[in-house]
Amino acid sequence: MENNLLLKVEELNVEYLLTDYKVDAVKNVSFYVRKGECVALVGESGSGKSTVAMAIMGLLPPYAKISAKEILFDGKDILKADEKFMSEIRGRDVTVIFQDPISYLNPIISVGEQISEALKAHNPKISDKEAQAQAIELLKKVRIADPERVLKMYPFQLSGGMAQRVFIAMAISANPKLLIADEPTTALDLTIQAQILKLLNNLRKEYNLSIILITHDLSLTSYLADRIYVMYNGQIVEEDAAEGIFTNPVHPYTKMLITSSQAIYQGEVKKLKDKIASLTEKEENSKVGQRCNFLGKCKNSAQECEKEPPLIEYDGLKKVRCWKL
Amino acid sequence: MAISITLLSIIVFLGLTAGVLTDKEPLRTGYAPGLTEPSSQFPMGTDQLGRDIFSWTLYGIRTALFVGIVSTGLTVIISILIGLPAGYFGGKLDQLLMRVTDFFLSIPRFILIIFAVIIFGPTLTNIILILSIFSWPTIARIVRAEVLSIKEREYVQAAKVLGSGNLDIMFNEILPNVMPPVLVAAALQMSDAILVEAGLSFLGLGDPNTASWGRILAIARQAIYVGGWWTLLFPSLFITATVLSVNLLADGLNDLFNPKSVR
Amino acid sequence: MRQTIFSIQDLKKYYLVKTGLFKKAYIKAVDGVNFLIKEGETYCVVGESGSGKTTVTKMLLGLEQPTEGKIEFLGKDLTKILSNGGNAKDFRKNVQAVFQDPFSSLNPRKTVKDILEKPFKVHNAKIEMDTIERLLEEVGLIPPKEFLNRYSHQLSGGQRQRVCIARALALKPKVVILDEPTAALDVTIKAQILNLLIDLKEKYNLTYIIISHELPLLKSIADKISVMYAGKVVEEGPAERIFNEPKHPYTLGLLESIPPPDPKSAKTKTLPTLEGEPPSPVNPPKGCRFHPRCQYRFDLCDKIEPDRIEIGSEHYVLCHLFNRK
Numbered sequence: 001m002e003n004n005l006l007l008k009v010e011e012l013n014v015e016y017l018l019t020d021y022k023v024d025a026v027k028n029v030s031f032y033v034r035k036g037e038c039v040a041l042v043g044e045s046g047s048g049k050s051t052v053a054m055a056i057m058g059l060l061p062p063y064a065k066i067s068a069k070e071i072l073f074d075g076k077d078i079l080k081a082d083e084k085f086m087s088e089i090r091g092r093d094v095t096v097i098f099q100d101p102i103s104y105l106n107p108i109i110s111v112g113e114q115i116s117e118a119l120k121a122h123n124p125k126i127s128d129k130e131a132q133a134q135a136i137e138l139l140k141k142v143r144i145a146d147p148e149r150v151l152k153m154y155p156f157q158l159s160g161g162m163a164q165r166v167f168i169a170m171a172i173s174a175n176p177k178l179l180i181a182d183e184p185t186t187a188l189d190l191t192i193q194a195q196i197l198k199l200l201n202n203l204r205k206e207y208n209l210s211i212i213l214i215t216h217d218l219s220l221t222s223y224l225a226d227r228i229y230v231m232y233n234g235q236i237v238e239e240d241a242a243e244g245i246f247t248n249p250v251h252p253y254t255k256m257l258i259t260s261s262q263a264i265y266q267g268e269v270k271k272l273k274d275k276i277a278s279l280t281e282k283e284e285n286s287k288v289g290q291r292c293n294f295l296g297k298c299k300n301s302a303q304e305c306e307k308e309p310p311l312i313e314y315d316g317l318k319k320v321r322c323w324k325l
Numbered sequence: 326m327a328i329s330i331t332l333l334s335i336i337v338f339l340g341l342t343a344g345v346l347t348d349k350e351p352l353r354t355g356y357a358p359g360l361t362e363p364s365s366q367f368p369m370g371t372d373q374l375g376r377d378i379f380s381w382t383l384y385g386i387r388t389a390l391f392v393g394i395v396s397t398g399l400t401v402i403i404s405i406l407i408g409l410p411a412g413y414f415g416g417k418l419d420q421l422l423m424r425v426t427d428f429f430l431s432i433p434r435f436i437l438i439i440f441a442v443i444i445f446g447p448t449l450t451n452i453i454l455i456l457s458i459f460s461w462p463t464i465a466r467i468v469r470a471e472v473l474s475i476k477e478r479e480y481v482q483a484a485k486v487l488g489s490g491n492l493d494i495m496f497n498e499i500l501p502n503v504m505p506p507v508l509v510a511a512a513l514q515m516s517d518a519i520l521v522e523a524g525l526s527f528l529g530l531g532d533p534n535t536a537s538w539g540r541i542l543a544i545a546r547q548a549i550y551v552g553g554w555w556t557l558l559f560p561s562l563f564i565t566a567t568v569l570s571v572n573l574l575a576d577g578l579n580d581l582f583n584p585k586s587v588r
Numbered sequence: 589m590r591q592t593i594f595s596i597q598d599l600k601k602y603y604l605v606k607t608g609l610f611k612k613a614y615i616k617a618v619d620g621v622n623f624l625i626k627e628g629e630t631y632c633v634v635g636e637s638g639s640g641k642t643t644v645t646k647m648l649l650g651l652e653q654p655t656e657g658k659i660e661f662l663g664k665d666l667t668k669i670l671s672n673g674g675n676a677k678d679f680r681k682n683v684q685a686v687f688q689d690p691f692s693s694l695n696p697r698k699t700v701k702d703i704l705e706k707p708f709k710v711h712n713a714k715i716e717m718d719t720i721e722r723l724l725e726e727v728g729l730i731p732p733k734e735f736l737n738r739y740s741h742q743l744s745g746g747q748r749q750r751v752c753i754a755r756a757l758a759l760k761p762k763v764v765i766l767d768e769p770t771a772a773l774d775v776t777i778k779a780q781i782l783n784l785l786i787d788l789k790e791k792y793n794l795t796y797i798i799i800s801h802e803l804p805l806l807k808s809i810a811d812k813i814s815v816m817y818a819g820k821v822v823e824e825g826p827a828e829r830i831f832n833e834p835k836h837p838y839t840l841g842l843l844e845s846i847p848p849p850d851p852k853s854a855k856t857k858t859l860p861t862l863e864g865e866p867p868s869p870v871n872p873p874k875g876c877r878f879h880p881r882c883q884y885r886f887d888l889c890d891k892i893e894p895d896r897i898e899i900g901s902e903h904y905v906l907c908h909l910f911n912r913k
């Protein structure tokens with residue numbers, strides 16, 4: 001095994017067991033992250049990206065059924081680890097920028113206290129003064145104006161983008177080995193987004209931080225990601241170096257994603273409808289049985305697509321889940 | 326959680342089936358000539374006046390739970406009716422209601438309850454009402470604090486934008502989210518109510534017509550000198566078990582509603 | 589002549605916050621803003637995170653009281669409308685909103701079905717299951733039956749956002765205020781939602797007020813754009829003018845930060861960022877609020893606050909560069 005491997009997820013499956021049926025949120029997902037590498041999970045809404053993150057953190061709700069061959073973090077199988085070990089690495093070695101930061105901020109505790117708490121969690125010795133000074137530094141790093149004042153404010157008094165940045169500050173405060181960033185910049189304007197991306201990139205260079213970037217925004221990945229995994233309906237349908245995904249998309253879903261992103265960038269949403277239509281079939285009853293997940297929407301489907309395609313190596317570099325290569 | 330529920334179910338079961346488990350009436354004197362040791366006829370013995378402790382203790386469950394549940398229910402209702410509008414509307418109303426709350430919190434509750442019982446007379450209804458009237462402030466504060474944080478949530482604003490009225494918002498949108506911590510506090514309140522009722526009866530201020538654990542203990546105070554340990558042991562065991570299991574239930578509820586924190 | 593839906597004059601909102609044990613300060617969240625929003629228009633607001641966009645919409649919805657200034661809805665004073673029960677009900681029926689945070693705008697104790705039935709209940713309209721299922725289908729939650737009985741925390745981020753949009757459209761309002769409506773959606777669903785909005789607008793002549801950080805998207809849908817910075821509108825104009833002839837230096841900076849969805853473009857790896865401190869909302873910079881970060885500034889800028897200057901038909905800018913005196 002490569003020794004600069006930080007995280008390796010093998011054959012992860014997650015099902016949510018609801019009262020009347022179950023949701024297959026993640027199906028057979030395998031991926032790895034090297035030290036200092038940024039790996040992106042992109043894919044449509046509801047394709048299981050956040051679920052993968054929660055599974056790694058051990059934060060899935062009790063009614064979720066998780067199984068995997070292994071989830072190795074820094075050489076240790078965290079699937080078999082006990083809750084004590086998990087709560088130790090959580091917030092210290094692995095931190096997350098959650099997709100819904102507001103729900104994870106305590107509404108009745110001031111921003112300053114929450115950051116200090118996070119700082120003290122992995123460095124109990126620091127004094128209140130030092131914690132405050134560090135908190136101010138952190139808020140400056142994420143480009144928040146008047147950090148001293150913001151420390152005294154409560155979460156509901158922050159704007160959407162401020163709350164998100166406070167959370168980013170807490171997540172990077174611990175100097176983690178792995179940062180899972182789930183849609184970290186959705187509430188930020190473009191100039192601040194650019195600065196946050198720069199910040200993450202610097203942390204990567206300075207501290208050899210590894211990042212799992214979860215996003216639906218391909219332009220983010222083009223700046224930060226080394227490798228990209230494209231997810232569709234709980235499965236990885238294509239994986240490749242970032243360049244490869246952009247310049248040579250192979251899976252029909254990836255193609256659609258790239259075309260749509262470009263169309264939106266060029267301001268052609270109205271035409272996009274027809275464009276997407278030209279790339280996809282009208283969806284019939286999808287999700288039936290053991291066939292290709294994308295079949296309902298696929299243009300160039302064939303007979304064999306009635307069976308589920310495996311993730312096949314392609315061109316020596318990529319892996320693609322599609323029969324028609 | 327599992328322990329407390331099992332224990333509590335056993336206690337409730339014993340209380341409900343008291344009429345079947347014993348044929349003796351709880352407060353009738355003269356079953357035995359005097360202080361009698363536990364035996365097959367009197368599983369927990371009798372007191373000096375020949376009252377059956379077993380029957381008394383079992384019927385005591387009913388009294389304790391009745392007082393606990395009804396007074397807690399009332400307490401919760403009063404707390405919500407006060408805490409909800411105080412937190413939701415804020416401003417003058419909030420100040421007024423919180424002054425009243427502070428007043429109630431600042432006076433020694435147990436002494437006040439004793440006075441009230443003396444003034445209004447020691448009937449079970451009075452005891453329950455008095456308990457509720459003097460207990461709501463703590464829970465009302467919890468309700469208010471929760472409402473304060475929840476009313477800033479966007480789903481409350483979303484309801485306003487949809488055109489929901491204040492009552493609709495308070496009771497349908499906010500209240501369900503306030504309930505978890507209130508239920509925890511209510512469980513604690515219940516064990517407290519049971520203890521206070523026992524205390525009142527112990528001081529001779531309980532309803533003379535109901536079987537209460539406190540009153541057996543008052544008797545035990547004398548009986549213990551002549552070797553009547555059973556008059557002390559059994560009712561104390563039941564009080565402890567009930568209060569403990571209700572407290573454990575509160576803890577369990579607390580864990581249930583606050584799943585492990587993230588950091 | 590098209591009807592004026594909202595007319596806003598010199599709107600201000602100051603929040604009083606504690607900054608120390610005894611110290612207090614005013615946060616100038618919105619500091620003198622004018623809008624004129626016409627029927628059938630898609631009016632977009634962009635701007636720096638924390639510049640007061642959400643605060644403006646909260647005042648439009650009557651959720652916050654303006655500190656100063658006037659809001660008129662269809663020529664009538666908004667506070668008057670809201671103090672009259674009947675008028676308020678009408679206003680609520682006709683003006684709907686999608687809030688910025690899809691996570692906290694859904695009640696955690698309600699199922700999707702409860703949430704979508706609520707608007708009908710509030711306005712005593714008949715609830716038909718068909719209508720609710722169709723709403724879900726329109727926002728791409730297919731099959732609807734799978735979602736009806738779920739709680740909001742059982743949905744992915746993008747799915748929650750779509751429930752919020754469905755709720756806002758349920759009563760067929762005339763005006764819809766959308767705060768970052770597509771931030772959590774992937775491109776294909778984004779396109780679907782935007783096309784839905786466009787269709788509805790064409791069919792029912794809806795008016796939209798859209799806040800978004802995604803400038804490229806606005807190219808396709810915006811009629812007018814306002815650019816906010818530190819509580820002020822620094823530029824306002826028809827969308828094509830803002831994109832093709834941006835005037836204000838902040839607008840220029842913003843447009844430059846749009847990352848293209850393509851890793852090969854030389855621009856991506858060195859994202860241009862707007863350097864300098866973000867403005868404090870308590871003590872905004874004197875003179876022009878943008879001056880500390882502006883590369884075009886000259887002697888006037890840090891002394892005198894610029895006026896709103898009309899530099900083209902319906903195109904206004906708040907910058908000394910364009911003062912011809």
Ligand SMILES: Nc1ncnc2c1ncn2[C@@H]1O[C@H](COP(=O)(O)OP(=O)(O)OP(=O)(O)O)[C@@H](O)[C@H]1O
Pocket residue numbers: 016018023024025043044045046047048049050051052061099216741742743744745746747772
């Ligand atoms: N707690 C839950 N209970 C039941 N189903 C869930 C739960 N959380 C997520 N799901 C479902 O699992 C699937 C994957 O959800 P997940 O949140 O991982 O998606 P995602 O890729 O992060 O999407 P998005 O980009 O919209 O956030 C979705 O269909 C979602 O409805």
Ligand SMILES: Nc1ncnc2c1ncn2[C@@H]1O[C@H](COP(=O)(O)OP(=O)(O)OP(=O)(O)O)[C@@H](O)[C@H]1O
Pocket residue numbers: 156157158159160161162187189603604605615616617636637638639640641642643644688869
């Ligand atoms: N209830 C409040 N109390 C105090 N200050 C507030 C309150 N709400 C907002 N603010 C402050 O007002 C300013 C503007 O906030 P607003 O939410 O309008 O920003 P925004 O433009 O929507 O930003 P974003 O794009 O990040 O959501 C911020 O500095 C924020 O901290």
Ligand code: SF4
Pocket residue numbers: 252292293294295298299300301302305309321322323324
């Ligand atoms: S396997 Fe077939 S159906 Fe599936 S994506 Fe490829 S071509 Fe389309």
Ligand SMILES: [Mg+2]
Pocket residue numbers: 049050051099182744745746
């Ligand atoms: Mg997600």
Ligand SMILES: [Mg+2]
Pocket residue numbers: 159160161641642643688767
């Ligand atoms: Mg906002």
